[in-house]
Amino acid sequence: MTLLSTKSSLPVSRPTRRAAKRLTVPRVFLHLGLIAWGLASILPLVWMISASLQTNAEIYGGVHLIPENPQWGNYVRAWDQSSFSDYFFNSVLYTVSVVGGTVLFASLSAYAFARMQFPGKRVLYGAFLVFLFIPIPGAFIPLYLVLANMGLLDTQLGYILPMINGSLPVAMFILRAFFEQIPKELEEAAFIDGASRLQVFTMIAFPLARPAVATVVILTVLGVWNEYVLASVVFSNQALLPLQVGLLSFQGSYFSQYGLMMAATTITTLPIIIVYLMFQKNIIRGVMAGAVKG
Structure with missing residues (x-):
């Protein structure tokens, strides 16, 4: 019996191994292509950091990824x-404010759309999603007029409020998908114990949606930190500029000092790269869940 079973298993195992070998060939090329693409993508970042530690003479002398005498003083x-530190702290203030407002309003509204029943629910949610397809520059003229009439031009609040408004549709889309996946039995048990709707949200729904909240936080941080156009429209006071707009002013003042410019660009870029690398799994998880459920 053992010989027969062994012989009968041989023809099955050989095709399986051959199929596995065939599958590894395209995977090898795929991995090689991804490695090449990754190296090509990271090379400008490596050169930027390297140039930030070089003098002008070294930069003009050719491409040197390893500086001979690192110029840490450039940082x-x-x-x-040129008020670069002020621009940095302005960006931190705007980012924290917009992230806090987006998480607060998006989580409450997304939970309402996911769990509560009220007239016009689908129409209202569809209206929110329409904003996903409206390019932000197309709304600059009416936005400018509204801010001017309200006296919010050239103010921090006049920049923070539109940024929160622009972040809400995507945040609501992601959070609503997560709230709909929460078992209703958990909420029903809480209602039986006498919990209110707000208590159910704060004690059950919101803590369970932490992966989605993390995704919203990261996407909002990326959007606010890299924002340039709206700040150029709202602000005329140099003291209120965020980092991206301030970097352009810095470039105009130190255009010929490439080491100094690359140091400023590195300071601008590294924080957002570190945040993304630390939490990239949350971004993928949140977006995939929103795509499947939403």
């Missing part, structure tokens, strides 16, 4: 000169 000069 100190970039931070101290």
Whole structure:
């Protein structure tokens, strides 16, 4: 019996191994292509960091990824000169404010759309999703007029409120998908114990949706930190500019000092890269869940 079973298993195992070998060939080329693409993508970042530690003579002398004498003073000069540190802290303030407002309003509204029943629910939710397809520059003229009439031009609040409004549709879309996946039995048990709707949200729904909240936070941080156009429209006071707009002003003042410029660009870029690398799994998980459920 054992010989027969062994012989009968041989023809089955050989095709399986051959099929596995065939499958590894395209995977090898796929991995090689991804590695090449990754290296090509990261090379500009590596060169930027390398150039930030070089003098102008080294930069003009050719491409040197490893500086002979690292100029760490470029970072100190970039931070101290041309109000660059003020631009950095402005961006931190705007990012924290917009993230907080987006998470607060998006989580409450997304939970309402996912769990509560009220007239015009689908129409209202569809109206929110329409904003996903409206390009932000197309709304600059009416937005400028509204802010001017309200006296919010050239103010921090006049920048933070439109940024929160622009972040809400995507945040609501992601959070609503997560709230709909929460078993209703958990909420029903809480209602039986005497919990209110707000208590169910704060004690059950919101904590369970932490992966979605993390996704919203990261996407909002990326959007606010890299925003340029709206800040150029709202602000005329140099002291209120965020980092991306301030970087352009810095570039105009130190255009010929490439080491200093690359140091300023590195300071601008590295925080957002670190945040993305730390939480990229949450972004993929949240977007995929929103795509499947939403």
